[in-house]
Amino acid sequence: MFIPAMFFLAAATALIWFVVEKGRRKTHPVPAGYQEDLVFPHTQPFELYHNALSLCSMKSRLCLAELRIPYKGHHIDLIETGCYENIRPRFLSVNPGGTVPVLLHDGHPIYESHEQIRYAARFAPEGAPSLVPEDPTLRAEMEAWIDRSSLTENPMENGHRSAGNAVPGQTVPLFCTMIEKIPLFRIVEGLLFHFDRFRPFLFAVLKIRGIGRLHRLAPAAAAISRSRDQLGIHLDGFEEQLEKTGGPWILGEEYTLADVSWLVIFERLRQASAEEVFLGVDRRPLCAAYWNRLQSRPAYEEAILGHSHPLIEYGRHRIEEAKQESPEVRHCLEGA
Ligand SMILES: N[C@@H](CCC(=O)N[C@@H](CS)C(=O)NCC(=O)O)C(=O)O
Known part of the structure; x- marks a missing residue:
């Protein structure tokens, strides 16, 4: 009697934990580009949530480096670099899509790396190449x-x-x-x-x-x-x-x-x-x-x-x- 009751209690606890946790990790697709209506906490004009291996993150990092735009980086692990940090509530609050990279400008997110590089190019500091032809x-x-x-x-x-x-x-x-x-x-x-x-x-x-x-x-x-x-x-x-x-x-x-x-x-x-x-x-x-x-x-x-x-x-x-x-x-x- 005691063992089945313990088993039932453990299973019920696990199920409740799973349901609660699942609710905290809800994801949905996000629109590409600059999001005027969203603002996240930030300490620098440009911040980048990125991952070392991610192809798209490399692209955004490279673009910022070419443009000589300083930024604060937040490395987000994907499973291949350590763990699923990208599907934890903290990161999902910045990108409910659960993917990196995310570029923030004055706290506003820009989703999709190809949009991020186009956006960042508009902010090339004086003296840096704009990376966009005039013609x-x-x-x-x-x-x-x-x-x-x-x-x-x-x-x-x-x-x-x-x-x-x-x-x-x-x-x-x-x-x-x-x-x-x-x-x-x-x-x-x-x-x-x-x-x-x-x-x-x-x-x-x-x-x-x-x-x-x-x-x-x-x-x-x-x-x-x-x-x-x-x-x-x-x-x-x-x-x-x-x-x-x-x-x-x-x-x-x-x-x-x-x-x-x-x-x-x-x-x-x-x-x-x-x-x-x-x-x-x-x-x-x-x-x-x-x-x-x-x-x-x-x-x-x-x-x-x-x-x-x-x-x-x-x-x-x-x-x-x-x-x-x-x-x-x-x-x-x-x-x-
Ligand atoms: N089209 C998106 C793709 C974003 C994307 O799929 N990122 C991958 C890494 S390259 C990711 O975060 N995957 C999540 C995962 O593997 O769990 C972009 O260009 O930013």
């Missing part, structure tokens, strides 16, 4: 190249439309290696409360499976292969553009927001140890030279390398190791 034709072209690199909607879909949506498949092996260091119970928080149950489920599977057996996980292998094909097509277009303009940047002489937006795609290839696949010997030499130029910019050092996370480097080395150890893994990650 309306070039400006329209820049917008199109930003769109072609933006991550919108579901990260694993619509890769044919944008390189930003094609590249997440390349992040899968990185997730798989970074998650090795994260205890399983941390993922449970996501399984219980994440707005997109598929993501924590994917991390749990990747953790259990491990990089050495990733090739046997058919949906992951298919996503990586699809990403490789789609990204290859986007980069071929990119190569043609560099040939057409003669570089050194996407639109020619002027470094613009389009370059900011594309840098993070190339950086993801570096982090995932996939540079060789896309930019190796004789493969897209103009893209390879462009990527070298990007890496020599001080803003790259400051906003990307300066914000790296130990798990990113760990993940990159583990991918390298796994490819050396197993031809099947190499084939899965690099193709024929």
